[in-house]
Amino acid sequence: MLKIYNTLSGKKEPFEPLVPKTVRMYVCGVTVYDYCHIGHARSALVFDMIRRYLEYSGYRVEFAKNFTDVDDKIIKRANEQGVSCDQITVKYIQAYHEDMGRLGVRPASIEPKATEHMADIVRLTETLISKGLAYHVNGDVYFEVAKYSDYGRLSKRRLDDLQAGARVEVDERKRHPMDFALWKSSKPGEPAWDSPWGPGRPGWHIECSAMSIRHLGETFDIHGGGMDLIFPHHENEIAQSCGATGKEFARYWIHNGFVQINQEKMSKSLGNFFTIREIFEKSEWSEAETGEMLRYFLLATQYRGPLDFSDQSLKEAKNAVNGFYDLFARLAESDGNASGDEGLSQAIERCRVSFRGAMDDDFNTPVAIAALQGLRSDVNKLLDCGLSTEARKVARGEFRSLGNCLGLFQLDKWQFGPFVVPIGPATETDTAMPITVKSVLADADIERMLQERNEARSRKDFKRADEIRKSLASHGIIIEDKPDGTSRWKR
RNA sequence: GGCGCCGUACCCAAGUGGUAAGGGAGCAGUCUGCAAAACUGCGAUGCAGCGGUUCGAACCCGCUCGGCGCCUCCA
Structure with missing residues (x-):
């Protein structure tokens, strides 16, 4: 019997999906404005592992993982580079697939994007307004936190506690400092979509509610992401979704821990991160x-x-x-x-x-x-x-x-030794396709040398045999002699 | 100020009430012409510290020390 630690209850609970033999799972992916680092890799890998194990256990897994492709950071990056937001998001979505692919992370069964769900987002926002849980001010729409009585149940916070340490809110149009944007009116030059409140774009949290409901239904089994998403992102998702549907949203909340460097969280703002591609390149x-x-x-x-x-x-x-x-x-x-x-x-x-x-x-x-x-x-x-x-x-x-x-032990062939760093000044082609000394020795050459060595061994010419061993070793080839007189080798 | 996490051998890492899994590294041995691999053995009387509860605690409770996270975008 599978047991899962549920952030919502703070306990390990027996796992039973809503629909027998089917698991519906939504995981918050990344905002696509930069390359992924090891922290992103861990999160992706953890949920990939969970998905794989659920499948191994006989479940069919409907797995949705989103890309956030409308966001302040994307707009900022696009402006810095003088390109369109689309160019940024397309580039980094592709990079995401490349990096995760190299890590053996399988693509989710559904990979929705915020920009492709504007109708759902607008409709959900309208529902929240009509239910009196959200309000419209000058083209912006806010969720009214005080109207959702269970606010804070995931992150175990009370609204009063939040105010104490919260940064001073400059926006006085909000009824409560913790009210958050469902819809933001757009400034000139920013990407915008039509809405009943004028041209604008969605707030961060609403997209996940809209997309998970669209693809997995109003109530589904697992919702996951990094620890740092518990508050406010997932807390807000719960408030929006439950507020709109009147039903439970996700039943099991799973959050992965951080990757740290010297005991500190790896993050963009601290600058102590390693990108996935950097690791592969080095x-x-x-x-x-x-x-x-x-x-x-x-x-x-x-x-x-x-x-x-x-x-x-x-x-x-x-x-x-x-x-x-x-x-x-x-x-x-x-x-x-x-x-x-x-x-x-x-x-x-x-x-x-x-x-x-x-x-x-x-x-x-x-x-x-x-x-x-x-x-x-x-x-x-x-x-x-x-x-x-x-x-x-x-x-x-x-x-x-x-x-x-x-995702382990699937390779047919495993090469052992370290690649030798290319000699001479690095060029563009060198970094793209490292030429290594060891790759110069073809398998056939190695086999030929091994045969010669074993002939030498059989006539007890160990001096010659050791010379060949040494020569191969200089190319990173390690020989293991077997009891029957033959040898295996590895790089 | 609120909520929460971590501290187990040289390193990584399980264990959350019944007397310290596993791996890596190291050392010794077997095997081998040598080597490698494999196998065998060695390695925390103790789980940050101090108190308490208990027949019994790394595991529960309290306090202390050290490190960190969220409360603002963040996997």
Whole structure:
């Protein structure tokens, strides 16, 4: 039985979707005015993992993740660069897909944009006005917080408390300082849409209410995002949506913790962030390996806790993943022995039970990973006894199947060693397509050298054998000799 | 001022009342011509500190220390 920590109740609750076997989930995506950093990556990855595990558990998942493509920051960025807002949003939506794709984050089943839902937004705002929950002032429309008695139930705040520390509000047209904009009249030159209140654009919170209701219905199962969205964004979404429909909005609220640098929140304003593409560009490993390493790193901590980002942690994640692919390399070989076969199904069952137990307990990925590490250890031992080709396939398949929930262990080939930094001054083409020393050695060359080395070994010419080992090592190739006299190699 | 989070071995990280998972790194051993991988063993009498509740606490309560988040755009 899956249990999920619900921010709304502050407790872990048994998860039961409204419609059996179907989960409807909405996650707040990003405002598209810049490249994503690791914090965005964590959030995207956490909900990707949740989606994957729900699917593994037999649910059909209707997963909506929005792009905020109307916003002050977008307008500002467009003005700075002298381009249209569209040019900005198109560019960064594409960049989002590229970056997340490299991380193995699957696209959501629906990726709505605010600009494509203006009719829904206007209609929702009209409903709120007609119900007396919102008011119109000079082309702006505000939600009247005092009219929604449950305001603060998600973030556990009372309106009185909020006022105490709140910055002085300059806008005296508001009836309460915490009233927030549903619709903002546009200034000349800003993107604008027609409305009953004149040309304008939606406030930030209303789009998510409109789009989630449109695509998932008035009441749906899961709503998620980063911790920082709890207030005011999600609090306001609840007020708007429940106010308009009179029904419960999202039933389970899930929020992921921050990525930190030296114990501090990674954020644009602090300037202490690393973009996803920056990590890939600086990585000494291949794109596929870097993606998997990052994934492993980001899922090695439970999603609600803080996660400190550092080169060392990344390196440790890489080493940990290497261990799995070492095993997969052994599993891809064969010997005639099958004495370990009968222990395999038990080991797999043991792993499955603890993997599912962990994931069912509020998506405890670190414990789930520990279960996979247990299987890795068990299979290595069984391999020492001998496993049939069939059993090896079964074992590899299990890693693929469980690993798929985390987006791990799907690669056929894993390259180990670091890429060698290109020699000489970097050029445009160098950064786009790094030429590495190790890639100069073709597989066929390596095989040829290995064969020569093994011939040398068989005639006990270890001096020659070690020369070849050393030569390959200088290209980043590591040789492992097997008991049968042949060798495997890895980069 | 209000609401909330974090502090577990060299590092990462589970555990939230029954006597400290797992990984990485390190060290030792087995195996190996050497090496690598794998396997085996070693590693917190203690979970920031101090009190309290309890037969029993890392886990509950109180206080203290250190770090951080939200209350303004923020994953």
